[in-house]
Amino acid sequence: MKKNSIYFGILVAVMLGVTAFATYGMLNTGREGEEYQVSVIVSNSSSDRWIAFREGLKQGAADNHIQLNIVSTVEFTGLSEECQIIRREFENGAKGVIVEPCSSQDEEGLLSGEVSEGAVIFVGTDVMPEGLHTVVMPDHYEVGSAIAGELLKDYEGRTEGLTVGILCGNQEQLSMQKRLSGFLDALEGTGIEVVWTAAEEGDGVRKLKSFQEEQPAEVLITLENDETELAVDYLLTEENSSCVLYGEGCSEKAVYYLDKGLIQGLIVPNEFHMGYLSMEEIAKQLLYGTSPAQNREIEFLTINKENLYDVESQKILFPIVQ
Amino acid sequence: MGRIREEWEKIITYINRYRKTYSIQVTISISFTVLSVCSMCFLGIMLYEQFVSRMERTAVESTGQLLGQTAINLEDYLRNMRRISDAMYYSVIKDKDLSVEGLDEEMNLLYEANKDNLISIACYTNDGELVAAAPVATEKQDVDIVGQQWFIDAVEQMENLHFSTPHVQNLFDDTSYRYYWVVSLSRAVELTESGNSALGVLLVDMNYSSIEQLLAKANTDNSREYVYLMDSEGEIIYHPKQKLIYTGLYEENNLEQVTHEDGSYEEEFQGEKRLITVKTISYTGWKLVSVVPMSSFDMGLEEMRYFVIMLVTVSLLAVMILNQLVSARIAKPLQKLNDSVKEWEEGNLNPAIYVGGSMEVEHLGRTLRSTVEQIRQLMQDIVVEQEEKRKSELDALQSQINPHFLYNTLDSIVWMIEGGRCDDAVFMITQLASLFRISLSRGKTVISVEDEIRHARNYMNIQKIRYKNLFRVTFDVDSEILSCCTVKLVVQPLLENAIYYGVECMDGDGEISVSGHRSGEDVYIEVRDNGLGMPEEEVAQLLKENNRAPRHGSGVGLLNVHNRIKLRFGPQYGLEIESVPDEGTTVRIHLPYIPFTPETQEWLESGKKQI
Numbered sequence: 002m003k004k005n006s007i008y009f010g011i012l013v014a015v016m017l018g019v020t021a022f023a024t025y026g027m028l029n030t031g032r033e034g035e036e037y038q039v040s041v042i043v044s045n046s047s048s049d050r051w052i053a054f055r056e057g058l059k060q061g062a063a064d065n066h067i068q069l070n071i072v073s074t075v076e077f078t079g080l081s082e083e084c085q086i087i088r089r090e091f092e093n094g095a096k097g098v099i100v101e102p103c104s105s106q107d108e109e110g111l112l113s114g115e116v117s118e119g120a121v122i123f124v125g126t127d128v129m130p131e132g133l134h135t136v137v138m139p140d141h142y143e144v145g146s147a148i149a150g151e152l153l154k155d156y157e158g159r160t161e162g163l164t165v166g167i168l169c170g171n172q173e174q175l176s177m178q179k180r181l182s183g184f185l186d187a188l189e190g191t192g193i194e195v196v197w198t199a200a201e202e203g204d205g206v207r208k209l210k211s212f213q214e215e216q217p218a219e220v221l222i223t224l225e226n227d228e229t230e231l232a233v234d235y236l237l238t239e240e241n242s243s244c245v246l247y248g249e250g251c252s253e254k255a256v257y258y259l260d261k262g263l264i265q266g267l268i269v270p271n272e273f274h275m276g277y278l279s280m281e282e283i284a285k286q287l288l289y290g291t292s293p294a295q296n297r298e299i300e301f302l303t304i305n306k307e308n309l310y311d312v313e314s315q316k317i318l319f320p321i322v323q
Numbered sequence: 324m325g326r327i328r329e330e331w332e333k334i335i336t337y338i339n340r341y342r343k344t345y346s347i348q349v350t351i352s353i354s355f356t357v358l359s360v361c362s363m364c365f366l367g368i369m370l371y372e373q374f375v376s377r378m379e380r381t382a383v384e385s386t387g388q389l390l391g392q393t394a395i396n397l398e399d400y401l402r403n404m405r406r407i408s409d410a411m412y413y414s415v416i417k418d419k420d421l422s423v424e425g426l427d428e429e430m431n432l433l434y435e436a437n438k439d440n441l442i443s444i445a446c447y448t449n450d451g452e453l454v455a456a457a458p459v460a461t462e463k464q465d466v467d468i469v470g471q472q473w474f475i476d477a478v479e480q481m482e483n484l485h486f487s488t489p490h491v492q493n494l495f496d497d498t499s500y501r502y503y504w505v506v507s508l509s510r511a512v513e514l515t516e517s518g519n520s521a522l523g524v525l526l527v528d529m530n531y532s533s534i535e536q537l538l539a540k541a542n543t544d545n546s547r548e549y550v551y552l553m554d555s556e557g558e559i560i561y562h563p564k565q566k567l568i569y570t571g572l573y574e575e576n577n578l579e580q581v582t583h584e585d586g587s588y589e590e591e592f593q594g595e596k597r598l599i600t601v602k603t604i605s606y607t608g609w610k611l612v613s614v615v616p617m618s619s620f621d622m623g624l625e626e627m628r629y630f631v632i633m634l635v636t637v638s639l640l641a642v643m644i645l646n647q648l649v650s651a652r653i654a655k656p657l658q659k660l661n662d663s664v665k666e667w668e669e670g671n672l673n674p675a676i677y678v679g680g681s682m683e684v685e686h687l688g689r690t691l692r693s694t695v696e697q698i699r700q701l702m703q704d705i706v707v708e709q710e711e712k713r714k715s716e717l718d719a720l721q722s723q724i725n726p727h728f729l730y731n732t733l734d735s736i737v738w739m740i741e742g743g744r745c746d747d748a749v750f751m752i753t754q755l756a757s758l759f760r761i762s763l764s765r766g767k768t769v770i771s772v773e774d775e776i777r778h779a780r781n782y783m784n785i786q787k788i789r790y791k792n793l794f795r796v797t798f799d800v801d802s803e804i805l806s807c808c809t810v811k812l813v814v815q816p817l818l819e820n821a822i823y824y825g826v827e828c829m830d831g832d833g834e835i836s837v838s839g840h841r842s843g844e845d846v847y848i849e850v851r852d853n854g855l856g857m858p859e860e861e862v863a864q865l866l867k868e869n870n871r872a873p874r875h876g877s878g879v880g881l882l883n884v885h886n887r888i889k890l891r892f893g894p895q896y897g898l899e900i901e902s903v904p905d906e907g908t909t910v911r912i913h914l915p916y917i918p919f920t921p922e923t924q925e926w927l928e929s930g931k932k933q934i
Contacts, residue, residue: 005346005348005349009352009643009647012643013640016640016643017640019632019636020633020636023629023630023636024629026629026632027629027630027633030625030626049500057566060564060567252500253500253501253502254500256502257500257502260463261496271570273570277567277570310490310491310493312490315491316566316569317569317570318491319491319504321504321535321566
């Protein structure tokens, strides 16, 4: 009898256990998992050049149940300012940050210190030393090579003595350094002469004018979107200039002036992909605690006036939602 | 058939080998619980299956409704666009001679009236020259109008209206750097200039955002279900993950789905089962497709699954407890009844038979109680009967003594009177009277040792007279045992034997001694003579039933006394005989030490219980 009571007790306990399990399951069904807040910190975040990137971020956030916060920023003055923003975001409850480092030279370890607070993904460029964090970016060396490729294609057989001025952007960033070296390496043995190279400078068009006055270049090369827009502005002021422009960019302004014929060739990274992928990567970090540092490469398009309205180009170049 | 029977018998044997006998409560409880588990599980599964089936039906219906409603909205939108095109063509272009007046005014009016859904309206000549456009905008330089797909479609099939797939408009210059995704509605038109007809193309560029917003409404649900739109060639017009598809991060099975007619289909794509519903949009041949991953049903059903499990387990728990209570209610009275029977089996002749529980069990209890009562009564009757029989036997034994002794004594008295020994006769009669008084003892068979010894003295006094003091008699009885109980007339037969078989033949040297003492809880009274004695073999035969034949007298003797003591006090008591030939015989009466009181006398007299 006692044995039977024990069996009955065990059975009742099992039933109660199953009931508790089912009740717990029922109450928790449909309840979304924790929605992490992720802040995105890029320089001059309201710029048009980030439209596709933002779209990718939003799609990635929606697909990965992440609360997206794109921090409003202006042009960063330095890494310390960017680090302050990162710190503030973590203090405000962000579990992770997607950052475009304004400088890859983090000798003081400011950036490394801040990003150790939580999950982090770098976009656009890595920081020194390389390989410590996950970075989503195009192959910058190839981007530089592709710009050179467009130039060489258009000037095939006429490159000897061609003068080139390069707006090489923020050379504190590894990405820009690689683009520059990719471009210069591609020009080797072509007879093209680089008459000047200008890194990112505050006094945009006027500085560019002074460079051109000192050493006129027949071709302007820009290695990033802001420099491309700067060069466009310069060319618009120089109505009689025969200078042509090749560069990198993804803003509507850059595309527009490609369409207008002011820009001869444009390298456009798929920033929608960059945004989506970075969100996917940070979601992995938040979900699994950690993930191995790796470079996630995104593709880029080489656009010129002929293929601007190709079906495939349209899909990447023009944001669907206006 | 025989083989089946053999197998069946094997199974039955196997079951019987391992079958145990369980209590009625366990049997009822297990049976009901197994039945309940099976029933509840069956009910739970049926309930769940019903729910799943209904939910799937509802989901399909809901998807169909959503798709239908979206298709209606889209068709409304497209119809409106067609009307704009028709209005422009039939009411404006056909009526105008371009050499006389332009199309701008009417075109602007139409545009203004529909500008929420339109990007532009434009009319081109067959050479791709712009005739009119609204809103007024600068035409792009070096744009190959005639090479654009919408133009080609319009010219190639002039009788039709042509809806393009979404594309970026490449017609007008917008200095705000804006590019518009449009769906172009183009048609061939007849332009009149100076009375001459010429072919032209009317283009209505619909804002793709309007279509996108319209379809996005169908995709606001958080479930994994979605609706997308493709043209008749399978080219995606709208998809909630359009950019991902363009980037190659997501794939859609549009090229296979475009082959389906309207209706619902199940498919497996990238390892996922999906329910596809296709609806063709009028005028365009576009296909609106709803995709419902089957796993989304599972997600919706998860809560229901848990609910069913909870419901089944709670019900089972309740049923099990109820089973336990009901089985206990049924089994407890039976168990109590069984306990009563066990108690009875163990020897309690007066068990408390349980009467209670259900009507049947109560009836059983009553019947059993009545049966037990009857059996007990019967047994009591048997005991009483046996006691009566024993008493009768005792009385018979008792009555064997009196005539025997009386005959001898009266014979002696007669002899004395005849011999003129009147004093002796008087003494003898006095002794005889005393002896009879004790013998009678008011009909009691249990008397005190004191009375028994007195009775023995009286007897010996009589016998001494009769035998002319042929022997000597000594009495040495501890006063301690005088007040304890004995069966009456146990010493006198021993004395009688001592006389007849011991000292009768001795010429004045016979000695008979009577002694008594207590040893613990036992009392011993010894009658010793120094007579002829007897061999051991003869002693061994004395107390046996088959050796009742006496050598002298009436045949009443040791066995009589031995049996009476055993009958009254138990088999451990009685006579012990020691004898040595030519030395004498000692007969020892072994009695329990029971103080003589009226109560103990009554108790022993009742004969109901031996010690």
